[in-house]
Amino acid sequence: MNEKDIEMSKRMADRFGIVTAAASGMGRAGALRFAREGAAVAVVDLDEAKAREVADAITAAGGQAFALAGNLMDEDFARGIVQETRKRFGRLDFLWAHAGHPSVSRVEGLDLREFDVAMNLNVRAAFASAIEAIPHMRERGFGSVLFTSSTSGVIGSPFSPLYSVAKWGLIGLARSLAKRYGPEGMRFNVVCPGTTDTPMLDVLVSRPDEEETKGRNLDELKRVRAAGNPMGRAARPEEVANAALFLLSQEASYVNGASLLVDGGKTA
Amino acid sequence: MSTMQLQDHHAVVTGAARGLGAAAARRFVAEGARVVIADIDLDAAKRCALDIDPGGERAAAIACDVADPAACEALVEASEAFFGAPVDVFLAHAGMGFAGALAEAEPARVRRVVEVNVLGALFCARAALPSLARSPRAASLIFTSSLQGVMARAQRSVYTASKHAIVGLTKALALEAAPQGVRVNAIAPASTDTPFLRTQLEAAGAQDIDRAVAQAAAAMPLGWLPTPEDFADAAVFLASPAARSITGHNLVIDCGASAGIFRRG
Numbered sequence: 059m060n061e062k063d064i065e066m067s068k069r070m071a072d073r074f075g076i077v078t079a080a081a082s083g084m085g086r087a088g089a090l091r092f093a094r095e096g097a098a099v100a101v102v103d104l105d106e107a108k109a110r111e112v113a114d115a116i117t118a119a120g121g122q123a124f125a126l127a128g129n130l131m132d133e134d135f136a137r138g139i140v141q142e143t144r145k146r147f148g149r150l151d152f153l154w155a156h157a158g159h160p161s162v163s164r165v166e167g168l169d170l171r172e173f174d175v176a177m178n179l180n181v182r183a184a185f186a187s188a189i190e191a192i193p194h195m196r197e198r199g200f201g202s203v204l205f206t207s208s209t210s211g212v213i214g215s216p217f218s219p220l221y222s223v224a225k226w227g228l229i230g231l232a233r234s235l236a237k238r239y240g241p242e243g244m245r246f247n248v249v250c251p252g253t254t255d256t257p258m259l260d261v262l263v264s265r266p267d268e269e270e271t272k273g274r275n276l277d278e279l280k281r282v283r284a285a286g287n288p289m290g291r292a293a294r295p296e297e298v299a300n301a302a303l304f305l306l307s308q309e310a311s312y313v314n315g316a317s318l319l320v321d322g323g324k325t326a
Numbered sequence: 327m328s329t330m331q332l333q334d335h336h337a338v339v340t341g342a343a344r345g346l347g348a349a350a351a352r353r354f355v356a357e358g359a360r361v362v363i364a365d366i367d368l369d370a371a372k373r374c375a376l377d378i379d380p381g382g383e384r385a386a387a388i389a390c391d392v393a394d395p396a397a398c399e400a401l402v403e404a405s406e407a408f409f410g411a412p413v414d415v416f417l418a419h420a421g422m423g424f425a426g427a428l429a430e431a432e433p434a435r436v437r438r439v440v441e442v443n444v445l446g447a448l449f450c451a452r453a454a455l456p457s458l459a460r461s462p463r464a465a466s467l468i469f470t471s472s473l474q475g476v477m478a479r480a481q482r483s484v485y486t487a488s489k490h491a492i493v494g495l496t497k498a499l500a501l502e503a504a505p506q507g508v509r510v511n512a513i514a515p516a517s518t519d520t521p522f523l524r525t526q527l528e529a530a531g532a533q534d535i536d537r538a539v540a541q542a543a544a545a546m547p548l549g550w551l552p553t554p555e556d557f558a559d560a561a562v563f564l565a566s567p568a569a570r571s572i573t574g575h576n577l578v579i580d581c582g583a584s585a586g587i588f589r590r591g
Contacts (some may be wrong), residue, residue: 087528090525090528090529093529094529094530094531106369106370107344107370107373110344110367110370111521111522111525112525112529114422114423114522114525115522115525115526115528115529116529117422117423117424118422118423118424118425118526118529119423119425119426119526119529119530120424120425120426120430120431120481121529122435296533
């Protein structure tokens, strides 16, 4: 096996925190990377088996992690992950509230329960976890929270207005929290990925209620979507995790209320 | 009519909720055995048992932290209750990986790895041997060692030490249990080709996972990595009457990696 054991100082040494939706995609890439950089990670996801796999892989590599499975739409769970992590690790330094939901394409004739779902998982869950984390971060005098918005959080999504509502909302949330809690040493930032090669991309290019994409070849749809940016490809999950790593680490100690686009130049 | 190799055998597998342990447990059932799926993660063990046998007749899940001697004893007792008979095959597979420079390792984590990998195997054996001795069949105790039980790797000192310990344990217990008709062997797999391997490579810092897996396979004399099915095959063999004259043996499933220095081409 290719082991380049280059001695580098670890970028998240002595940091203890949470990554949600960490069983696959960007969250998984983040959990694995943060752990390699010295962080202890609570791997949170709906998929218990996959969350454990990520946690086990981290542990087997000499890092520290445990899996927490549950549904973040359940408020008790969204809050509980903070308490459980604090209990297991003794402290909480970072939270990447990454879990999101692609929502639906529809506007006219929309059942407004879809609105609730879009807001629940994309915003409410992140908000709930963040407010639980605040007292713990206040105790330590520092802490870093990261939300995941999207290019659809800085421009209007032509595909899903509901998705844009949620993703714009997260940026507003981060900016406000940054202003209120910055004096206490806490930072709230946002990462805005463009087209990224993760399981969710399958849904983002072809939402279940989208007429235009029904029955079309998924690989072709993804190829076309990925080609729609200056770099001509989708981001790798690691490329978004790299940005998350920076924003959550001490290297970003003066970065607060910021939205970092990782979109290949799409919205430039 | 095909003869199943483990017809009517009663088998216990620890660390059986996932991976190699689950693969072996599944194969045991396929070969006619009834199996207890033991794991520290009861939910995962139950899912595995249900998946192997939805009827719940041939596979049952029992929680067990092998580092706890009382839990191992309770496991054997509960297994005998499920079988209505002594244990015929015990695959002490539960173990954990651990990597990193020893100088940077936290003592508590080192301790846990040794507790699970070495003491766990010991306590399972201690609890299972009396039952195995009462088995009407040629009883078989199987440990899971590793390629790191015969060959070392840097950044794996704790894991290597724990797996070398298994090899010694296997030999000693083979001698101790032979008079009671119980055979004791070990299986030593190299890293197996599974999705988990890919996650491990990524956790360890590999940038291009496909390439890392391909490199690992290319470094093996046979040109591929062993699979969970290879492990299951070995477990069935050692558990079966076909291995009646094999005891104290460490069966290495490593595609030739430990045979010597190998350069392709």
